[in-house]
Amino acid sequence: MTPTTPSRVLVIGLDGATFNLIHPLMAQGLLPNLARIMREGSWGELRSTIQPSSEQAWAAFMTGTNNGKFGVYGFQKRRPGTYQFDYVNGRSIDGRTLWRILSDRGKQVVVINVPMTYPPEPVNGVLISGLLTPSVHSKFTHPDGIYQELCEACGDYRIDVDIESGRMSEAQLLALADEALEMIRLRTCAALHLARTRPWDFFMVMYDASDRLAHKFWKYWDVNHPLHEPDKADTLGQALPRIYQALDQAVGELWDALVEEDVTVYILSDHGFGPMEKAVYLNRWLAQKGYLTLKQGVSANPREQAQRALRAGLRKAVHRLDSPIVSTMKRWAFAHFPNLKGALYSSVAFAQVDWSKTQAYALGTMGNIYLNLQGREPEGIVTPGEEAERLIDQLMADLRDLRDPDTGEPVFFAVYRGKDLYHGPHAHEAPDVVGVKTHRYHVVTADWQSGDEIVVRLGEGLHFVSDQSGQHALEGVLFAQGPGIRAGHQVQNARLMDMAPTILYTLDEPIPEEMDGVALTDLFEPDALARRPIRFTSEQVEGPARGPEDEQSEAEREAIRKHLAGLGYLD
Ligand SMILES: [Zn+2]
Incomplete structure (x- = not known):
């Protein structure tokens, strides 16, 4: 195999993965597979988008462009002409995704659980949507029927863990950590099943446990965090290292099963992490x-007061219950108070x-x-x-x-x-x-x-964020290994939006001129670059890539709102 031969690409996404955890755990010998990739390949910080938040970060990854082109600036977007907000999804992204480009060029792709891919686009291969998918009851795979196939092959498939927005007990936190470990196992099983049964040129699987657990468990692991509790170091303090070890093991399993000599592997995060104080x-x-x-005197207005109480009660009710009674109550309430719908779904108390x-x-x-x-x-x-x-x-x-x-x-x-x-x-x-x-x-x-x-x-009577102790950082991670990739090399100035052009280059595909990112030449041996120069294309796509946005059903919106609130993205 010479470095001039176009290779296949495996991408393993680790949401929110950070060297703040990887370096110390690696020093203890707990991450042997990532350590091996670091020795045999290149690694370095991968700079996220501004802001370093999953919806826009993954959009930058998949389009290779900046926010001004793909058009997403947060989990919520303003509904034109109102002070109300909708949740973004894959349709909010303007621009062609990496898997769209590859599919259009006849390449075969498998894409598993990347955020912002719902509703799933019809790729040349398989796509399973990730974060912002309302639930497994939605049509979230292309083609249809993949969910049932994975349940048969692996026993189950999960899109994400279920996190409550309030404070969780120690027992609940330990159960959450176990749930995250199970989700990692199921995701790897799904990836291995699809790798065995589908041909692929580009294969990507995304794990989100690294982000979810870091929000909740940072202070238990980090002895320097102001809210660190030494008596929980042996229990809750072990959760985050265990998750990283499980992810390292997943990397090893995928490597063993998928990486042949023509395969380049990229492991990357959408943003980094650190202590939140x-x-x-x-x-x-x-x-x-x-x-x-x-507004002046809002609280003196009895009608307003009644509406607010109803809103608060309804909010609590929909948090806790998912019963037909609640749906009936919601329908009744929406019919009687037309403004309620917006108030329920706006994260800010804009009514005031x-x-x-x-x-x-x-x-x-x-x-x-x-x-x-x-x-x-x-x-x-x-x-x-x-x-x-x-x-x-x-x-x-x-x-x-x-x-x-x-x-x-x-x-x-x-x-x-x-x-x-x-x-x-x-x-x-x-x-x-x-x-x-x-x-x-x-x-x-x-x-x-x-x-x-x-x-x-934190800890001083804060309701909304009191149960989180870790938060996003701009500095994510990148590991790369494969034909023509430099060994033992630390890459500098890599950005998330550079990954789509870099992956296209790795596949010996021309890079669309619309991309703002650049192929990361620093990753490659100079003679490999000399033998296979970077190519660009001004290929035109017919019509806008962004389809008409579907109306989200109330049930879908509520499922997404509840999930985002649990993750700490809404307050
Ligand atoms: Zn997060």
């Missing part, structure tokens, strides 16, 4: 700075905002701020053009000045104007101001009335 109340901060104003006196609002859990812009927001008060630009400048300056009272350090280490950060046909849909924080902070955009503090240490 504090919450930042961003809409409360906007209110204190005068950018956002709450006086839009006639509000210039800006924050959305999501990262640091994204939007202006209340005339012509875009239904009750926008900021005039587009000079006034808006001046306001953005002022907001950016204020946001850079927002400091952690304990350390004096800025909460956001970088602050951008959205349209400077992103480029492409969807750049105008970007947040107007983008604050980038480290894993130490979690942004809360609901709940601005229960206190005055902006930066709050």
